[in-house]
Amino acid sequence: MQRLPALAVRLAIALVAGLAADGCGSDGSGPTVIRLGHIGFPDSPFDHGARHFKELVETRFPGRVEIRIFGTGQLGEDKEMLEGLRLGTLEMHVPSSVMHSVAPEFGIFDLPFLIEDRAHFERIAAGEIGRGLEETLRRDHGLTLLAFWENGFRVITNNVRPVVTPSDLQGIRLRTPKDPERVRLFETLGASPASMSFGEVFSALRQGVVDGQENPLAQLTAARLHEVQSYLSLSNHVYTPAYPVVQTAWLEALPEDLQSGLRQAAIETGDWLRDFLTEEDTRLLADLEGQLAVNEVDLPAFAAAAAPVFEHYEERFGAEWIEAARELAH
Secondary structure: OOOOOHHHHHHHHHHHHOHHHOOOOOOOOOOEEEEEEOOOOOOOHHHHHHHHHHHHHHHHOOOOEEEEEEOOOOOOOHHHHHHHHHHOOOOEEOOOHHHHHOOHHHHHHHOOOOOOOHHHHHHHHHOHHHHHHHHHHHHHHOEEEOOOEEEEEEEEEEOOOOOOOHHHHOOOEEEEOOOHHHHHHHHHHOOEEEEOOHHHHHHHHHOOOOOEEEEEHHHHHHOOHHHHOOEEEEOOOOEEEEOOEEEHHHHHOOOHHHHHHHHHHHHHHHHHHHHHHHHHHHHHHHHHOOOOEEEEOOHHHHHHHOHHHHHHHHHHHOOHHHHHHHHOOO
């Protein structure tokens, strides 16, 4: 018997899990079922955002909407779930860095040290950059970005040495997402990046396949990566948003009040999540200081070493958005 591809198996699982959605919602025969997939572990930023969004929507539309959350990559990797949106076997997905694979312009959020803080990001999302990314997804890819959520400010952990300057990354095998911009960044900084799926990172670190990784505090603790790492360097080198996306055709087939309600709940969830994770970063860092050797980094040295990454982005898309983002800084 011929084996089904992994994507087909996972999408079949999603379809079975969501059979109650068939024929329901718009014709009044039952609740609109929204299957929401993400790769985050419990208590990750993705998990917190999904659960808050579910609470808001189901409270405001009792009996009319049911949100079923599939976390920890139950429905596959990000690219598989994005394909599920296109095929109509998944209603909502919350990717992060992988969004560049849909629209390379999202690589602006891989540029190091561009975003100063969460307030700066909110101004960027509300301005021409945010509007431009939303329009690109809708016009070119048939996807609607409901709001901007958060993955967080990324830090570096490893088992070799404290990372204070870029030279300290020399020879360190560092896991990165399957993101060419992030790979290019760490190649530029002198590390030996190795791309792999997030679900594989704990095992790879424990077995010594890689020496380190880079993720926000909430992601690395939710995945227990700190249990197999020795050093934590507070680089905050990249701020990664998360993107609650749906198929535009699916969204526009819903009653108008549900369309606007989902958008509003997503916007409020993004605001809530950034406030929540601001507090979480403080709490998690205090916990990690008792488990890992924590150090600050030489930010000017890192920023100078990473300059060529900006040049690459400018060659592809121009400098307009970069300049717009910098103008919105403090």
